[in-house]
Amino acid sequence: MSTLEIKDLHVSIETEQGTKEILKGVSLTIRTGETHAIMGPNGSGKSTLASTIAGHPRYNVTSGSITLDGEDVLEMSVDERARAGVFLAMQYPVEVPGVSMTNFLRTAKTAIDGEAPKLRTWTKDVKAAMEQLRIDADFAQRNVNEGFSGGEKKRVEILQLELFKPRFAILDETDSGLDVDALKVVSEGVNRAHAEGQMGTLLITHYTRILRYIKPDFVHVFVDGQVVEEGGPELADRLEEEGYDRYAKGAGSAAIAAPAAAQA
Amino acid sequence: MTEITTEKARIGAPSAQPFIDGFTEEGESLSPINAAGSKAPLAGASAKSHSHGGGVGVPDSSRAGRLTSYKLADFKPLTGMEEDWRFTPLKRLRGLHSEVLSGAAPTVVVTGPEEITVESVGRDDKRIGTAGIPEDRVSANAWENFAGATVVTIPSEFEALNEVSVDIEGTSLDSAAQHLVIVAEKFSKAVVVLNHRGSAVVSENVEIIVEDGASLTVITLQEWNDDAVHASSQQAKIGRDAKLKHVMVSLGGDLVRVTPSARFTAPGGEAEMFGLYFADAGQHLEQRLFVDHAVPNCKSNVLYKGALQGRNAHAVWVGDVLIRKEAEGTDTYEANRNLLLTDGARADSVPNLEIETGLIEGAGHASATGRMDDEHLFYLMARGIPEDVARRLVVRGFLNEIIQQIKVPSIEERLTEAVEHELALTDN
Numbered sequence: 001m002s003t004l005e006i007k008d009l010h011v012s013i014e015t016e017q018g019t020k021e022i023l024k025g026v027s028l029t030i031r032t033g034e035t036h037a038i039m040g041p042n043g044s045g046k047s048t049l050a051s052t053i054a055g056h057p058r059y060n061v062t063s064g065s066i067t068l069d070g071e072d073v074l075e076m077s078v079d080e081r082a083r084a085g086v087f088l089a090m091q092y093p094v095e096v097p098g099v100s101m102t103n104f105l106r107t108a109k110t111a112i113d114g115e116a117p118k119l120r121t122w123t124k125d126v127k128a129a130m131e132q133l134r135i136d137a138d139f140a141q142r143n144v145n146e147g148f149s150g151g152e153k154k155r156v157e158i159l160q161l162e163l164f165k166p167r168f169a170i171l172d173e174t175d176s177g178l179d180v181d182a183l184k185v186v187s188e189g190v191n192r193a194h195a196e197g198q199m200g201t202l203l204i205t206h207y208t209r210i211l212r213y214i215k216p217d218f219v220h221v222f223v224d225g226q227v228v229e230e231g232g233p234e235l236a237d238r239l240e241e242e243g244y245d246r247y248a249k250g251a252g253s254a255a256i257a258a259p260a261a262a263q264a
Numbered sequence: 265m266t267e268i269t270t271e272k273a274r275i276g277a278p279s280a281q282p283f284i285d286g287f288t289e290e291g292e293s294l295s296p297i298n299a300a301g302s303k304a305p306l307a308g309a310s311a312k313s314h315s316h317g318g319g320v321g322v323p324d325s326s327r328a329g330r331l332t333s334y335k336l337a338d339f340k341p342l343t344g345m346e347e348d349w350r351f352t353p354l355k356r357l358r359g360l361h362s363e364v365l366s367g368a369a370p371t372v373v374v375t376g377p378e379e380i381t382v383e384s385v386g387r388d389d390k391r392i393g394t395a396g397i398p399e400d401r402v403s404a405n406a407w408e409n410f411a412g413a414t415v416v417t418i419p420s421e422f423e424a425l426n427e428v429s430v431d432i433e434g435t436s437l438d439s440a441a442q443h444l445v446i447v448a449e450k451f452s453k454a455v456v457v458l459n460h461r462g463s464a465v466v467s468e469n470v471e472i473i474v475e476d477g478a479s480l481t482v483i484t485l486q487e488w489n490d491d492a493v494h495a496s497s498q499q500a501k502i503g504r505d506a507k508l509k510h511v512m513v514s515l516g517g518d519l520v521r522v523t524p525s526a527r528f529t530a531p532g533g534e535a536e537m538f539g540l541y542f543a544d545a546g547q548h549l550e551q552r553l554f555v556d557h558a559v560p561n562c563k564s565n566v567l568y569k570g571a572l573q574g575r576n577a578h579a580v581w582v583g584d585v586l587i588r589k590e591a592e593g594t595d596t597y598e599a600n601r602n603l604l605l606t607d608g609a610r611a612d613s614v615p616n617l618e619i620e621t622g623l624i625e626g627a628g629h630a631s632a633t634g635r636m637d638d639e640h641l642f643y644l645m646a647r648g649i650p651e652d653v654a655r656r657l658v659v660r661g662f663l664n665e666i667i668q669q670i671k672v673p674s675i676e677e678r679l680t681e682a683v684e685h686e687l688a689l690t691d692n
Contacts (some may be wrong), residue, residue: 054646055646056642057642077645077651078642078645078646079645079646079648079649079650079651079654080647081646082645082646082647082648083648087646088646090643090646093643094637094639094640094643096640096644096657096658096661097661097662097665098645098660098661098663098664098665099644099657099658099660100659103657104644104647104657107653107657108644108648108649109651110649111647111649111650111653112647112648143661144643162648164647164648172672243598246350
């Protein structure tokens with residue numbers, strides 16, 4: 001069993017107005033086999049957490065730590081993190097012109113496993129995974145994400161999740177922009193990967209809708225760069241009924257305090 | 265990628281009265297004096313009257329006004345201030361612009377289907393001058409000095425299954441002049457590959473005649489040795505319903521300056537012009553192209569992509585597209601993309617679009633020069649791919665779009681390998 005541990009994480013970004021702190025002390029522990037949902041309103045820092053774990057250069061960790069089985073993740077480069085077993089399903093996957101999906105998938109798999117996959121089984125695996133996610137076979141010949149619709153891009157993210165078999169999967173609003181059918185297909189993919197028992201999942205979402213298909217063990221509510229409430233799946237049901245309004249009031253004082261501190 | 269500019273030409277909205285000077289109901293005439301019958305340099309009388317020199321009333325800024333002549337003396341000595349030479353380091357031209365080009369021209373060996381005719385002809389051959397007229401001093405210098413020409417003819421209605429290879433091998437650094445004529449006769453179809461290799465200091469004129477209904481692909485590969493200096497004016501005359509695909513690839517040489525042009529002489533013509541260049545430290549790779557829409561209902565599409573790495577790697581791309589008043593129904597687009605892989609490299613990119621009629625299908629241009637997109641790298645690296653491999657994937661992908669256009673598997677493979685080789689140098 002593996003553990004991804006985030007301790008008192010503070011993250012800031014550079015903006016035209018100066019340095020802005022987005023995460024203000026986040027602590028979270030995820031073990032393989034567990035599914036954690038992170039929910040919160042827009043701008044609460046959910047996606048920042050996802051990108052920071054993956055190592056996006058835009059985000060500066062000012063204090064705190066992220067460790068994977070005790071190893072310092074923050075010391076690792078982006079590709080080292082991926083090879084250590086961290087996978088980020090991106091909110092807005094970019095198009096990479098001129099690089100075919102086939103070539104990309106094989107190159108990534110080779111990098112992650114440290115050896116080239118056996119050609120025959122690999123081709124079969126890719127084909128089967130694509131079929132299950134209802135991705136047209138001709139996507140393999142197309143360039144990475146090029147001309148894919150929003151829903152197609154998300155399915156291809158989950159395709160990679162299933163093929164690369166990470167220890168920790170971070171799904172950054174994978175559900176947004178999906179219709180119900182696509183949402184089901186994508187959720188099934190995540191559940192298949194989860195069923196193998198070797199993966200911990202951090203599911204970041206704005207809506208409770210996806211939680212009907214992917215059952216979380218823990219729910220964390222994120223407001224203004226902090227976890228303001230934690231609980232089991234029942235917390236998601238409550239959010240569905242009440243929304244985020246009641247946290248917004250509580251967070252109000254913190255939100256006002258922050259700019260004041262910045263001026264000081 | 266930064267600085268993306270895209271412009272769409274205005275589609276002329278008829279108005280009763282031109283109330284803005286320079287605008288008519290057909291759109292914009294860039295200068296009122298242009299209205300006085302602009303003529304393509306090759307339209308009819310070009311080959312007969314030798315000097316065209318802009319003429320009266322055509323402004324310097326218009327591509328239509330550029331001096332064209334077969335005589336070297338008509339072109340003033342270069343100072344480097346001229347619009348079409350301002351990016352070129354004249355000192356590195358090794359006399360192509362100033363000396364008598366008396367060196368031995370690179371050897372030419374043509375291989376291809378036996379139906380193709382290959383002739384070595386003298387200066388007085390009647391085909392010489394049918395598609396080209398020098399537009400700059402270096403080209404005129406070659407015209408004045410070339411000893412003989414190679415004429416490759418694809419006979420009418422012949423469709424070549426295999427490509428025609430024209431191997432141009434440089435063996436000396438004495439400045440030389442070269443002349444080639446490629447004729448695709450009516451309804452023929454062929455791929456002609458110009459392989460430039462070895463060491464040479466050469467100014468070359470290539471005339472390309474695409475007769476009515478013919479479909480010709482010309483691939484010009486510059487894989488010279490590091491010491492080569494090469495100027496190549498490649499002018500194509502495109503007939504009715506004829507199609508030219510021109511693919512330019514510059515990889516090797518100290519200074520390589522290719523100036524391809526496509527001139528439509530009858531309606532229904534189509535020109536596709538692609539380019540790929542990879543400039544390393546100290547290399548100067550320049551490409552200036554010209555598409556002359558002089559007749560109605562022709563189509564052109566231009567895409568040039570370049571990668572640059574190392575100190576003083578310099579690439580220049582200038583794309584002139586002229587839609588003359590007569591060229592109603594024109595559809596054209598041109599774009600240039602540059603990828604700067606390291607500090608110290610420089611790319612100049614200048615798309616020029618002149619439109620003298622608003623009654624067109626479309627006209628656009630775009631240019632972007634930038635570093636590698638960090639988001640591309642992040643995406644690939646987030647999948648475990650190490651940075652150097654990811655960079656190579658992105659560059660390969662970027663240039664692949666041009667290589668894919670060649671459609672001759674053996675050449676595509678060779679160029680892919682050549683690009684890999686260039687990329688391997690990045691790591692050092």
